[in-house]
Amino acid sequence: MEQNIGPVAGPAGLYVHIPFCLGKCSYCAFVSWPCRRPPAGYPAALLSQARQLAALPWSRQRCFTTIFIGGGTPTMYPAAVLNELLAELRQLFAISPAAEISLEANPDTLRPELLAELRRGGFNRISLGVQSFTDELLQKIGRRHDAVGARQAVAWARQAGFANLNLDLIYGLPGQSRRQWAADLAVALELAPEHLAIYQLTPEEETPLGRAVAAGELVLPDQDLCAEFEQDARRSLLTAGYEHYEVANYCRPGYACRHNLNYWHNGSYLGLGAAAVSCLAGLRLMNVASPGRYRRLLAAGRAPYAEAEALGLAASFRETVIMGLRLRRGLRLAELEQRFALTPRHYYGTILDELIAQGLLVMDHERIALSERGFALANQVLHRLV
Template sequence: MDLVRQAGLYIHIPFCQSKCHYCSFFSFVPGVGQRQKFIAALQAQIEQAATLTEVAPLSFATLFFGGGTPSLLAPTVLAELLGLCRQLFSWSSQVPEISIEVNPGTIDASGLATLRQAGFNRLSIGIQSLNDAELVRLGRIHSREQALSTIKTAREVGFDNISCDLMYGLPLQSPASWRTTLAALLALQPEHLSLYELTLEKGTPFGESLQGGSGQIPEEEAVLEMMEDTQRLTAQAGLERYEISNYACPGRQCQHNCNYWHNGEYLGLGPGAVSGLAGQRLVAVTDLEAYVHRVRQGESVWIEQEQLESEAAFRETVVMGLRMTTGVSVSRLHARFGIDLVPYYGDTLRQLIRQDLLSLQGDRLFLTPSGLPLANRVMAELV
């Protein structure tokens, strides 16, 4: 019999009220009747997944409803989906971390209360900015006031583990504006922050209109100033940077995402969801109609299945682990893959250490403060 293996469970809700101008995630505005079809198919997929031989040895430590905008579904439906997952899968603790992403303007006080009562115990709120002009430019559907009131209401209904997403390096954003947004958010004492620099993705309105220098994207110097302000303000507020873009109060790191960065196992349900099980990467069909059809027929929704060979999995684990400020453990990597990191990377590693981008102290290899802003360059050499 297989040993029980700990894993994360992810549920993808692919709907958004409108598409933000920078977003390349798999999400779309639902058409007539699509929500009902999706909910029925997702329920059926949860039931089917619970019987899969790949899933039988797994014990789930975390559950994450992401998207898209999960809060576009009725809170009672989300509560039922959570109940189904809790009932049908094995859990490694009585009170696992159960997160849900919500967007201001899509959920009210009674909806938040329903989610809390149903057992969601971590809320991830997509704020992005607290400047109304910036929010309009991003194509967000909410205002500063709505964002602030969502956080306050979440507290009132009993959420004591709140994460907020913000973005910097936005079109026409000044360092002063970023400081104002960040300080106003920190004043509400969120337990966790995800702070991302805007990237211009192909196929998005921003990717098309701002690529190649429109003069709207802040200069590198201004972005560096924003990064420095971020370090200072988050540290003053008692939040510790534990991953390239993530900051948390002690003990409030996102356990679900830490599992990804440790390259642990995870099951993703819903269209477009990715799973990583027993060294295999599995990708579900993104087309909603095809997803619904396959689930109804009892067919697999996975359209891509890739078995990573051990060396590739080792390199992936190193690169993912270096995203965390504590980095990777050389001995644990050796125990897991039978590969000795230092001789394996040889001169490449020595060079990165000499350039003060990586540091090897005792058993741990991690990005230095000067390596963190250049993480992509470092990882490109190790992947």
Template sequence: DKAKSTAGLYIHIPFCGRKCLYCDFYSKVPRTGEIEAFLDALGVEARLRNKGKFELLNYDSIFLGGGTPSLLSAAQIKSLFKHIRSHNQISPSAEITIECNPSSIQIELLKAYKELGINRISLGVQTFNDTHLEMLGRLHDSAEAKASFKEIKLAGFENISIDLIYGLPDQTIEEWRSDLAQAVGLGPTHISAYNLIIEPGTLFGKLYSQGKLELPSEDIQSEMYEALNNDLGVAGFGRYELSNFARPGFECQHNLKYWHLEPYLGLGPSAVSFDGETRVRNEANFDLYLKAAYDKEPPPHEDEMLEMEKLREEAIMMGLRLTEGLSISEMRERFGYDILKDKADAIRSLIDNGYLLLENDHLKLAPKALFISDEVIVRMI
């Protein structure tokens, strides 16, 4: 029944208090009036995009990312939800996540979030080490991160995720394990931990290319990943995706949609949508986004029609990232593809060398393949 099909809704809030030195997500420091102008434009885009395949979808997950969504005032966030709810069918039991920076958490904001039905907070801590925080260009310190987490809990939020980054310049394995212990000590239900990637076009990218940024060796980074799995496992978190750990029942439903190749609508500059066949990528340009809305047009975007083979490759890539692994029967049903037959040699070799496991209906990465997952996945495509 098409009317019952569910999807995720992603809203990109393109504003930050200042740009972090490592970040390549699209954002800008807002000038006076720009947030209100953006919200109006978002309302226009939500109305224009609510047609075709997206018209009959029921959104059972919403994710406000950025940028820094918590920069928006209580009144602004209410205005955003008014636009969204008037053009999109939101499931009453939807998981609704907002990304927050510790430096912008305030009691009245948290109250507004609660009223609006936001039920999951993702807190961008990155590290509890003040030297590293400063080096990353973050606006908060460790004490503020801990205080903001406690405020979120006091406001009645149960589902709280903490974001961490490892492999930072000059970071030691002891410092990383201390970050993990401090995160666990606060009592989150979910932890996302990402290996620092040096992106071209960022200040870190520039410094790295000039040889001015000393990163931990590959061996130390691999050890950090091992510590991540061990320490969080001991603390009762299950790894359900390469970089994501949750207490039972607190896996991020929105992100699972990406990994399962389910449909999602993306609103805002640089946001991406996927309807099951076509991927639409909005241009990362704030001024053109506003202009398009003023002209009652959808924002400038690129469409990519995904051929069956490309979809199949993505399903393999995403499936192997998940701890549950890649379902062999699902590949057969969805794509008419027998991976055991087509990739027999690669699979045999990877299993024999201890990089891949075949358990019942699923192919899974073996523990020693986790940190070098890309190299293993490439052989399966």
């Protein structure tokens, strides 16, 4: 039963970071820690920080409409641990009865009984890190599952009652051909997820894959081929009835990821866990990255923050514009002006005029958005507005 905590000032999201994996993929630059078994004391540390944050007046004035437990691989923990964590969060915060409650998972950690228990515990959306349905490519990037395992995980999730399913796919993998990418898209469409997140592989310097690419040991598809991959995905998914609602995200009508929409609208959220970030009306707090230090600080009754930043009005406006333009529908000008007393025209001046003249942005008296051409070149366009 949700706690009745009084007047609500506005909606917010809750992110919980569980940064443990059975193994670290060769391309992964995120904060994650490979281990055979995740530490038993970490969920208790999450709840200790949750109690600290729940005591803030800011938190007590919010209705939390989304919860996202991400990683890492949260499903390394038993369902009973994750369900207890969710139940405790419901007691500490005002969680909407219609909340979207998402859980990230890798196929190799899933079993039918675990998924059924998670569904009974209140999770209603699952996000599977599939990345590819081509075994050769999965092996090249250090994934622990194969195509059969990915298909099986989707089938088990459906059997458990998950009616809101996301699949992550990556293109631009080492040696990937256009035919392999078409085959991946065909399998994804056959599995009929409600949501697809489709990313281009980015070789980060500090990762094994990045080092292998720099040394010439692996060759990635060039940018022209990657552009074809992106267009192939867009064409296939739009034909199948998906909406391309954000630069890298597609959904069935009504299934946009509500938690991520809050990020793209530069909304407020709390972050629990090592390396998690909270954003409270312009105040940004980042937790320490080390899970061990995170636990020790909380065990000592201290806040686990590594840094804090108060964003000024102009910085918040700029960030809101950049994040919001990632959405197909863009931003409402009246909402921007009401929130910041600023408009894109006044803030960006000639830069805005140039992008409109180049056909990369469109703006009328109601909205500003990326054009069709600008949407395909989103990263380059948004870089001009930083």
